[in-house]
Amino acid sequence: MISGAGVAGLALAYWLDRHGFQPTVIERARQVRHGGYAVDFRGEALDVLDRMELLEPVRALDTQMGDAAMVDAEGRQYVTLPAAVFAGDLEVPKGQLTRLLHAAAQDRAEYLFSDSISAVEQDGDSVHVTFGNGPPRRFDLLVGADGLHSRTRALVFGPEERFVHPLGIHTAIFSLPNYLGLRRTGQLYVSPGKAANVFAGDLDGRARAALHFTAEELEYDRHDTGEQQRIVAERFAGEGWEIPRLLTEMRTAEDFWFDANAQVMMDTWASGRVVLLGDAGYCAAPTSGRGTSQALIGAYVLAGELAQAGGDHTAAFRAYESAMRPFVTEHQAVGREGAERFFMPAPTQEVLDMLAADAPEKTRTRAVRLPDYAAR
Numbered sequence: 340m341i342s343g344a345g346v347a348g349l350a351l352a353y354w355l356d357r358h359g360f361q362p363t364v365i366e367r368a369r370q371v372r373h374g375g376y377a378v379d380f381r382g383e384a385l386d387v388l389d390r391m392e393l394l395e396p397v398r399a400l401d402t403q404m405g406d407a408a409m410v411d412a413e414g415r416q417y418v419t420l421p422a423a424v425f426a427g428d429l430e431v432p433k434g435q436l437t438r439l440l441h442a443a444a445q446d447r448a449e450y451l452f453s454d455s456i457s458a459v460e461q462d463g464d465s466v467h468v469t470f471g472n473g474p475p476r477r478f479d480l481l482v483g484a485d486g487l488h489s490r491t492r493a494l495v496f497g498p499e500e501r502f503v504h505p506l507g508i509h510t511a512i513f514s515l516p517n518y519l520g521l522r523r524t525g526q527l528y529v530s531p532g533k534a535a536n537v538f539a540g541d542l543d544g545r546a547r548a549a550l551h552f553t554a555e556e557l558e559y560d561r562h563d564t565g566e567q568q569r570i571v572a573e574r575f576a577g578e579g580w581e582i583p584r585l586l587t588e589m590r591t592a593e594d595f596w597f598d599a600n601a602q603v604m605m606d607t608w609a610s611g612r613v614v615l616l617g618d619a620g621y622c623a624a625p626t627s628g629r630g631t632s633q634a635l636i637g638a639y640v641l642a643g644e645l646a647q648a649g650g651d652h653t654a655a656f657r658a659y660e661s662a663m664r665p666f667v668t669e670h671q672a673v674g675r676e677g678a679e680r681f682f683m684p685a686p687t688q689e690v691l692d693m694l695a696a697d698a699p700e701k702t703r704t705r706a707v708r709l710p711d712y713a714a715r
């Protein structure tokens with residue numbers, strides 16, 4: 340059983356099926372969630388996509404984002420932000436990526452939408468799972484791929500506060516009409532403790548906006564979009580540039596997403612027959628630009644190790660963890676550094692050009708070993 344049909348859960352369903360397992364995926368939302376901004380792929384994640392025969396379709400979605408403009412409150416450009424500073428090896432719109440993954444994985448698993456696990460009990464040879472709606476069932480293994488606020492983690496490992504470390508930044512993301520006429524470029528606006536950007540590739544005629552602000556702890560209902568939008572609107576009230584229009588567009592966006600930038604730190608990702616995957620176990624925060632790559636690689640390694648261990652899930656979980664741990668540790672360091680720099684006053688053009696020249700070196704992290712697990 341896989342809890343969560345995000346990047347991690349869908350990729351795992353795909354690979355488990357290819358190794359001859361029979362996954363069931365449970366997703367709280369009514370369907371796979373297609374919201375989001377853009378996600379970056381780096382390094383070995385591209386190899387995983389290739390082994391899924393998805394590299395070409397994903398490449399076709401490349402936003403090929405060019406340099407962006409940093410603008411002041413009147414919309415005047417004062418520096419150019421080189422693409423090398425913010426884009427990965429390949430950048431694609433998050434929603435279109437999940438659509439592709441879903442298409443690749445939809446016939447490879449049983450899907451239960453609009454439901455969630457509510458209790459988990461383990462005995463020697465199975466996991467007994469109780470659901471919010473459907474009848475209880477037994478599974479061999481349970482994988483928590485249910486994101487930063489993982490229910491699986493809370494039920495099996497302990498309360499969220501023990502593992503989730505906020506980085507002091509909140510982010511709202513939504514799509515909107517491309518009324519600024521952007522084409523493979525973006526505009527960024529920074530004021531003390533706040534940053535906003537609008538980017539558009541020219542793939543779907545839409546633009547995507549992100550509004551970020553500093554806040555340590557925020558009390559709000561994670562399922563109440565209206566409340567979250569009010570918080571964002573209050574924070575950005577009185578700001579210049581396109582902010583008033585963006586706040587208006589935000590209120591009617593169908594794919595509004597809001598969350599804290601946070602990291603998940605755990606000593607182990609497995610407990611008996613339950614294991615965590617992706618953000619649920621080791622979120623590196625959006626400021627790392629690595630979350631999607633980690634989820635994809637983690638799914639590949641976890642499924643491969645389960646197949647290789649021939650039924651010994653303890654050995655498989657151990658091998659998965661030792662392959663992923665050093666990689667995740669470095670990504671999390673990148674995420675923390677990114678958060679520290681996030682609201683710094685806009686650098687001069689000279690500094691930005693230097694950062695661009697250094698970017699490939701600065702952002703390269705340790706490689707993860709990707710064995711060629713023989714899949715069908």
Ligand SMILES: Cc1cc2nc3c(=O)[nH]c(=O)nc-3n(C[C@H](O)[C@H](O)[C@H](O)COP(=O)(O)OP(=O)(O)OC[C@H]3O[C@@H](n4cnc5c(N)ncnc54)[C@H](O)[C@@H]3O)c2cc1C
Nearest residue numbers: 343345346347367375376455485486490617618630631634
């Ligand atoms: C709508 C959305 C938009 C995003 N946009 C961006 C972005 O623009 N840029 C970026 O860097 N990162 C974004 N992220 C985060 C990014 O997707 C992850 O960091 C990364 O891809 C790892 O994915 P994941 O599958 O581990 O977690 P997630 O992508 O968070 O997926 C978790 C899935 O589990 C589901 N779920 C949660 N709780 C339960 C439950 N109790 N029961 C069943 N299912 C549950 C969620 O609905 C979701 O589908 C977004 C995530 C979401 C959900």
